[in-house]
Amino acid sequence: MAAETAPDGAPSQASEEVHLPEPSYLPVLVALGITLALVGVILTWVITGIGVAIAVAAAVRWVRQTREEMARLPLEQ
Numbered sequence: 001m002a003a004e005t006a007p008d009g010a011p012s013q014a015s016e017e018v019h020l021p022e023p024s025y026l027p028v029l030v031a032l033g034i035t036l037a038l039v040g041v042i043l044t045w046v047i048t049g050i051g052v053a054i055a056v057a058a059a060v061r062w063v064r065q066t067r068e069e070m071a072r073l074p075l076e077q
Helices: 026-042 045-071
Strands: none
Touching: 026 045
């Protein structure tokens, strides 16, 4: 698809806004939980349980946060 140009040959303005997600610490918590779970497999089941709990809780919160952000976006097309 070719880029649209104005009559003077310059590129036209963008027709939609670019949405960037808000900064979040949740991906780091998911990674930490998974790391603890994997280390716990070697050491003890207690650490595995803690890691799984952290990873699941952070993933659930991350999905909720993403859904909230997506709900605030305009539905124009």
